[in-house]
Amino acid sequence: MTRSHxxxxxxxxxxxxxxxxxxRAVTLEVALARTVERNPTIQEAKLRLxxxxxxxxxxxxxxxxxxxxxxxxxxxxxxxxxxxxxRPFVFARGDFAQPLFNMAIPASYRRGxxxxxxxxxxxNIAAVGQLHSARVAFHTAAYNDAMxxxxxxxxxxxxxxxxxxxxxxxxxxxxxxAVATARLLEQELKPRIEAARRISNGALLQLAxxxxxxxxxxxxxxxxxxxxxxxxxxxxxxxAIALKRRPDLQLAxxxxxxxxxxxxxxxxxxxxxxxxxxxxxxxxxSEIRRxxxxxxxRSDDIISSEMRFGGAFTWRVVDNxxxxxxxxxxxxxxxxxxxxxxxxxxEVPRELERIENNLRALQARHDSxxxxxxxxxxxxxxxxxxxSEGLSSQLEYRTAESSFLETKAGVLTVAxxxxxxxxxxxxxxxxxxQFSDDTNAKLH
Numbered sequence: 001m002t003r004s005h006x007x008x009x010x011x012x013x014x015x016x017x018x019x020x021x022x023x024r025a026v027t028l029e030v031a032l033a034r035t036v037e038r039n040p041t042i043q044e045a046k047l048r049l050x051x052x053x054x055x056x057x058x059x060x061x062x063x064x065x066x067x068x069x070x071x072x073x074x075x076x077x078x079x080x081x082x083x084x085x086x087r088p089f090v091f092a093r094g095d096f097a098q099p100l101f102n103m104a105i106p107a108s109y110r111r112g113x114x115x116x117x118x119x120x121x122x123x124n125i126a127a128v129g130q131l132h133s134a135r136v137a138f139h140t141a142a143y144n145d146a147m148x149x150x151x152x153x154x155x156x157x158x159x160x161x162x163x164x165x166x167x168x169x170x171x172x173x174x175x176x177x178a179v180a181t182a183r184l185l186e187q188e189l190k191p192r193i194e195a196a197r198r199i200s201n202g203a204l205l206q207l208a209x210x211x212x213x214x215x216x217x218x219x220x221x222x223x224x225x226x227x228x229x230x231x232x233x234x235x236x237x238x239x240a241i242a243l244k245r246r247p248d249l250q251l252a253x254x255x256x257x258x259x260x261x262x263x264x265x266x267x268x269x270x271x272x273x274x275x276x277x278x279x280x281x282x283x284x285x286s287e288i289r290r291x292x293x294x295x296x297x298r299s300d301d302i303i304s305s306e307m308r309f310g311g312a313f314t315w316r317v318v319d320n321x322x323x324x325x326x327x328x329x330x331x332x333x334x335x336x337x338x339x340x341x342x343x344x345x346x347e348v349p350r351e352l353e354r355i356e357n358n359l360r361a362l363q364a365r366h367d368s369x370x371x372x373x374x375x376x377x378x379x380x381x382x383x384x385x386x387x388s389e390g391l392s393s394q395l396e397y398r399t400a401e402s403s404f405l406e407t408k409a410g411v412l413t414v415a416x417x418x419x420x421x422x423x424x425x426x427x428x429x430x431x432x433x434q435f436s437d438d439t440n441a442k443l444h
Contacts (some may be wrong), residue, residue: 273313
């Protein structure tokens with residue numbers, strides 16, 4: 001293969017790899033959309049929502065009528081029955097009962113609605129957790145990719161320095177220690193680059209899992225770069241929003257309501273229950289007899305169709321502590337839920353104030369690092385120029401390169417920490433995706 005053919009082949013391979021890389025790249029919006037659509041945890045929470053709809057039907061069943069039909073068939077005849085021949089018989093018996101008054105019915109209906117709302121908020125919590133995990137994994141992969149690229153660019157400069165020092169050594173203008181030091185400076189960056197690559201691959205794996213991707217295929221890569229942008233967030237305004245729409249707080253409030261309705265269902269046993277009843281027997285044939293009823297006339301033993309209706313009244317007179325004990329236990333559960341809710345609501349302003357202070361500190365760090373980057377870059381250029389002329393030592397060059405690397409890495413770190421703080425802010429204020437508006441129309 002000629003040199004020109006080899007060059008064309010390398011260019012084609014590079015273009016192919018670049019195209020394949022671009023096909024695997026995803027933006028943050030696409031990653032979050034795929035997470036909502038394919039994440040297994042979110043899908044399971046959606047199925048739990050359907051399960052809650054079934055549980056609501058079970059709780060509402062206490063107010064629905066109950067009906068049953070019993071059918072019997074056989075033959076009758078023989079000497080003892082007083083019949084000349086054996087004849088078949090069949091009859092049906094039915095019972096129907098409709099609750100008319102039961103103190104547990106209103107509480108059961110409310111508890112059924114709360115059960116669906118609980119499932120909705122659990123779905124919201126699952127969605128928030130998985131979206132937050134996907135977002136953190138996305139920015140972690142992007143940050144470590146940027147750190148790896150920064151390390152690679154500096155390693156190339158250090159490799160150029162090694163080549164220059166080696167040429168000066170060959171020309172007799174430098175000693176072997178300068179060449180060894182230059183090589184050492186280049187080799188020092190390789191563990192750092194590999195560590196960034198390893199962390200990035202782990203974050204990409206977490207991102208693929210959150211997105212519900214096939215892990216045997218190529219992993220998605222984050223598209224775009226980390227950029228620091230000034231933000232202005234107010235903890236007081238965010239706290240008011242968070243208390244209103246955060247799914248974990250809404251779930252805690254629903255748990256308090258559910259415990260209260262469960263307590264009312266238990267205490268309903270203190271009150272009477274009234275039901276309307278209707279029962280009857282249907283005999284399709286005549287002259288079907290039963291056992292002797294104690295009269296001299298055999299006609300009194302003939303069974304005929306009949307219907308009965310009336311009412312049933314039930315009232316527990318002596319409790320023996322069974323209902324009271326269950327009510328006291330349920331009241332304690334409700335009070336515990338109220339304490340948990342109060343603690344969660346009290347933590348919201350403190351958490352948002354901490355994030356606001358963190359963002360303010362990151363802004364100050366970024367301003368100072370932005371100025372330091374320009375100074376460090378100029379220092380590296382000056383030291384490198386002096387080093388090529390033999391006026392600076394490898395120690396000065398190493399110090400300048402290390403300072404420049406740490407400054408550039410500090411800028412990337414500040415941008416990454418800002419994204420993490422913004423993700424924490426969105427999670428703390430409940431700004432992630434909400435499912436309730438989509439599910440209410442389907443389940444009510």
